[in-house]
Amino acid sequence: xxxxxxxxxxxxxxxxxxxxxxxxxxxxxxxxxxxxxxxxxxxxxxxxxxxxxxxxxxxxxxxxxxxxxxxxxxxxxxxxxxxxxxxxxxxxxxxxxxxxxxxxxxxxxxxxxxxxxxxxxxxxxxxxxxxxxxxxxxxxxxxxxxxxxxxxxxxxxxxxxxxxxxxxxxxxxxxxxxxxxxxxxxxxxxxxxxxxxxxxxxxxxxxxxxxxxxxxxxxxxxxxxxxxxxxxxxxxxxxxxxxxxxxxxxxxxxxxxxxxxxxxxxxxxxxxxxxxxxxx
Amino acid sequence: xxxxxxxxxxxxxxxxxxxxxxxxxxxxxxxxxxxxxxxxxxxxxxxxxxxxxxxxxxxxxxxxxxxxxxxxxxxxxxxxxxxxxxxxxxxxxxxxxxxxxxxxxxxxxxxxxxxxxxxxxxxxxxxxxxxxxxxxxxxxxxxxxxxxxxxxxxxxxxxxxxxxxxxxxxxxxxxxxxxxxxxxxxxxxxxxxxxxxxxxxxxxxxxxxxxxxxxxxxxxxxxxxxxxxxxxxxxxxxxxx
Numbered sequence: 001x002x003x004x005x006x007x008x009x010x011x012x013x014x015x016x017x018x019x020x021x022x023x024x025x026x027x028x029x030x031x032x033x034x035x036x037x038x039x040x041x042x043x044x045x046x047x048x049x050x051x052x053x054x055x056x057x058x059x060x061x062x063x064x065x066x067x068x069x070x071x072x073x074x075x076x077x078x079x080x081x082x083x084x085x086x087x088x089x090x091x092x093x094x095x096x097x098x099x100x101x102x103x104x105x106x107x108x109x110x111x112x113x114x115x116x117x118x119x120x121x122x123x124x125x126x127x128x129x130x131x132x133x134x135x136x137x138x139x140x141x142x143x144x145x146x147x148x149x150x151x152x153x154x155x156x157x158x159x160x161x162x163x164x165x166x167x168x169x170x171x172x173x174x175x176x177x178x179x180x181x182x183x184x185x186x187x188x189x190x191x192x193x194x195x196x197x198x199x200x201x202x203x204x205x206x207x208x209x210x211x212x213x214x215x216x217x218x219x220x221x222x223x224x225x226x227x228x229x230x231x232x233x234x235x236x237x238x239x240x241x242x243x244x245x246x247x248x249x250x251x252x253x254x255x256x257x258x259x260x261x262x263x264x265x266x267x268x269x270x271x272x273x274x275x276x277x278x279x280x
Numbered sequence: 281x282x283x284x285x286x287x288x289x290x291x292x293x294x295x296x297x298x299x300x301x302x303x304x305x306x307x308x309x310x311x312x313x314x315x316x317x318x319x320x321x322x323x324x325x326x327x328x329x330x331x332x333x334x335x336x337x338x339x340x341x342x343x344x345x346x347x348x349x350x351x352x353x354x355x356x357x358x359x360x361x362x363x364x365x366x367x368x369x370x371x372x373x374x375x376x377x378x379x380x381x382x383x384x385x386x387x388x389x390x391x392x393x394x395x396x397x398x399x400x401x402x403x404x405x406x407x408x409x410x411x412x413x414x415x416x417x418x419x420x421x422x423x424x425x426x427x428x429x430x431x432x433x434x435x436x437x438x439x440x441x442x443x444x445x446x447x448x449x450x451x452x453x454x455x456x457x458x459x460x461x462x463x464x465x466x467x468x469x470x471x472x473x474x475x476x477x478x479x480x481x482x483x484x485x486x487x488x489x490x491x492x493x494x495x496x497x498x499x500x501x502x503x504x505x506x507x508x509x510x511x512x513x514x515x516x517x518x519x520x521x
Contacts, residue, residue: 182373185338186445187363187390192397196386200377 069249076247080235080254087231090149091217094156098164099210105161106168113172123169129162138224147228155229156217164213171205172198208270215262222255289314289481290335290449291355294344296507297327297334303507304330308344310500310512315479317472319492319515322502328485329370331502332451334358335483336367348449363390366447368455368484372438376427380418380437383426384409387444412440416466431458439467443474450474452484456491464488468495 108114109122137155145151180197188196225233232251239248289312296306304327312318320328333339335346337358347355348364358365366387374383385401396402401409413419416436421429426437435458442450450471456464472495474480486492492499496515503509 178369178371178373179375182367182369183386183389185336185362185367186365186387188386189389189394191394192389192392195394195398196378196382196389197375200375203377 065245068243068245069252071246072249072253073244073246074250076235076239076250077254080232080251083225083232083235083251084254084258086149087221087225087233088218090152090229090231091156091214091221093153094160094217094221095210095214097153097157098160098213099206101157102161102164102168103206105165106172109165109169110172112177122165126162126165126169129158130166131162132159134159134220134224135227138227138229142228147230149230152221152224152229152231155224156220159220160213160217163216164209167209167213168206171202171209174205175201204273204275208273211266211270211273215266218262219259222258290346290348290483292344292346295334295341295346296343297330297339298342299327299330304504305502305510306343306507308510312481312483312498314481315475316497317475317482317484317495319484319486319496319499320502321486321489321492321499323504326502326504328502329453332367332453332483332485335449336365336451337362361449364448366442366445366450368435368439368442368450368452370453370457372434374426374434374438374441377425379423380426380429380433381406381409381413381422383437384412384440384444387441390445409440409444412444415470416440417463432460432463435459436463436467439470443470446478446480448480450480450482450484452482454485454487456486456488464491465494471495 105122105126108118109126111119114122134155137159138151141151141154141158145154175198177198179201180193183193183197184190221229221231221233222236223233225231225235226237228234232255236248236251236255239245239251292308292310292312294306295308297304308331320331322328330339334341335358347357348361349355375386378386385405388401388405389397392401410419410422413422416439418433418436418440421433426434429437435455439452439455442452452471455471456467459467468491471482471484475482475497486496493515499513499515501511501513503511
């Protein structure tokens with residue numbers, strides 16, 4: 001077989017100019033800069049891998065501790081189920097309240113809908129709320145209303161508001177405003193153009209984030225019980241305090257089942273909700 | 281013209297518009313008679329869509345003035361007249377997650393206070409919208425999301441939303457660009473009917489010269505090479521002229 005010969009330009013056809021490569025400075029973008037920054041940060045963080053510096057029986061510690069979990073004590077399943085029920089209730093109420101409170105907050109924090117000054121104030125407020133971890137919110141709520149599930153609801157409501165407010169704001173900003181503007185131009189009021197022009201496009205995103213928050217809150221509600229805010233975390237904390245690791249393992253197992261179930265169902269439901277129409 | 285026809289018409293007086301430092305048209309002067317169909321024609325980039333945006337009040341002309349006159353002989357700037365202007369956008373501007381019938385009903389939003397439409401539209405209006413959908417062969421899509429139907433069906437929906445508004449002036453930016461010959465004829469026939477029966481002035485961008493000859497009373501052609509080279513031509517003779 002003959003070797004392939006390079007194509008020669010046809011007689012008279014103009015030669016293309018030689019390929020011009022971009023200089024290296026022009027190839028630097030935010031992505032490469034952040035990657036370099038991350039590598040530098042990782043190198044500077046190597047010190048934390050040193051541990052205590054003492055020679056410990058790490059493997060022995062691990063096997064002894066894990067060994068206390070087995071076999072799990074299944075006699076506490078009923079109690080755990082009741083506690084899981086309470087956890088879901090806390091998360092549901094907190095998600096409901098946070099949706100209701102976040103929607104107006106999000107509209108006020110969306111650059112496409114609200115004046116600049118208001119956006120700045122609202123975004124700062126939401127950032128501040130997000131900075132406080134759910135456990136700290138739970139401590140505050142327990143201090144106010146005592147150690148009961150209501151404290152959990154209050155804590156998670158505030159915690160979720162920071163997140164949902166931001167997500168909803170981003171959702172409002174991401175949707176196309178053409179329809180809303182077209183309806184405004186045809187004489188519809190602000191509320192009408194929002195309801196019929198903007199809300200239908202933003203609704204799937206809002207609902208998807210709300211479901212994600214519900215999932216997240218159920219996981220969080222399992223933890224905030226550690227500081228007395230009700231739910232399965234309280235039970236987990238009790239078993240830990242009394243070194244009942246076999247019972248602790250049963251509760252952990254049930255949390256694992258619950259979270260896996262949420263992952264499985266939640267992701268499918270959210271994918272279905274945010275399914276884009278053909279015309280998008 | 282029917283006695284109860286809206287008596288609005290449009291006056292353009294030495295109107296000029298420039299985009300990106302280029303004049304699209306200048307010294308455009310014309311009194312558009314009521315209840316007529318005007319086809320705006322011209323090659324790509326001639327400024328047809330910009331002219332429609334100007335007429336709708338979405339863009340301010342850079343020179344000259346244009347105004348609408350309603351039956352009380354009051355002059356209105358396009359911005360103050362928007363409730364009476366129906367607009368079919370080139371890219372439809374539909375709410376893709378709403379149903380086709382809801383999109384059509386949106387044409388009537390301005391007639392109701394927000395609290396009356398908050399839970400939906402009155403039954404009578406839903407039935408009226410259904411009849412319009414039926415007229416353009418869209419009734420089987422009425423409860424489907426606008427994003428799930430074809431471009432041609434979206435285009436007809438956008439047109440029906442504008443018609444449902446019952447405007448005095450209807451501005452349509454290429455209202456039949458995605459339709460086959462038969463449907464294009466039906467849609468333009470509907471616009472013709474609006475002009476003849478309701479006295480609605482229809483101004484639409486059209487590309488097909490045969491459609492212009494069949495449906496328009498006037499054609500306004502814009503020339504991208506010469507901003508002052510616009511030309512108004514009578515397509516079908518008007519009896520009182």
